[in-house]
């Protein structure tokens with residue numbers, strides 16, 4: 001079995017008296033694409049923030065790359081942060097910087113790379129996500145929504161991370177753009193041997209990408225398995241989320257695609 005990249009043990013998260021997570025356990029192994037799903041307010045974004053070291057556990061531990069990130073020194077935490085990339089749902093890019101400079105920024109912050117090397121690396125990252133050198137000089141406001149997401153993905157990949165966090169990666173994209181973004185993530189996952197943790201409400205994205213799904217409800221992970229295993233679980237949230245009309249449609253689309261692939265279409 002591949003080694004664990006993230007290990008969360010008996011995690012509790014509280015905001016004052018309000019308990020978001022209680023005795024939550026979760027593991028993410030190398031090479032997985034794990035989707036976190038759950039109702040609104042179930043604590044998905046807060047769990048991502050725990051994995052990024054942006055929230056403090058009331059109890060329990062969060063290990064990333066084998067290190068307890070809440071016990072790591074500031075310098076050590078920064079070194080760990082350089083090993084992961086994050087694609088935020090909102091505010092993905094600095095509006096005052098060109099696409100190029102947005103991708104260059106994490107490299108420049110290292111203060112270790114010469115500018116000509118940064119230039120080549122930025123153009124390579126932008127090329128990976130299908131952004132031309134001409135578009136690299138544009139400001140975020142002059143790019144389409146799909147292009148902004150691609151530039152933000154290039155930025156998340158700037159330091160060649162082993163681990164990629166995605167918060168609602170296809171939210172706000174129309175179905176065609178969403179499909180092409182999903183294909184891009186799939187290709188990058190394969191080529192760069194990434195481990196991916198994503199939060200998504202979008203069932204098409206979930207079924208297309210996930211190797212494993214973890215369902216958050218009642219303050220902890222109530223279901224954890226392959227998409228097929230999770231769908232078969234009898235929990236009311238699982239039934240409503242996956243087997244409602246929306247879920248059935250997404251599943252049908254996926255099954256048809258798989259059948260087409262099996263028949264070599």
Ligand SMILES: Nc1ncnc2c1ncn2[C@@H]1O[C@H](COP(=O)(O)OP(=O)(O)OP(=O)(O)O)[C@@H](O)[C@H]1O
Pocket residue numbers: 015018020038039040041042043044045046047
């Ligand atoms: N900084 C904070 N202070 C107080 N309460 C917070 C804070 N951050 C989150 N919460 C609360 O914790 C709960 C979980 O929030 P979170 O954003 O993690 O949910 P979510 O599952 O990502 O929801 P959604 O799908 O709607 O984005 C919510 O009730 C939210 O109001």
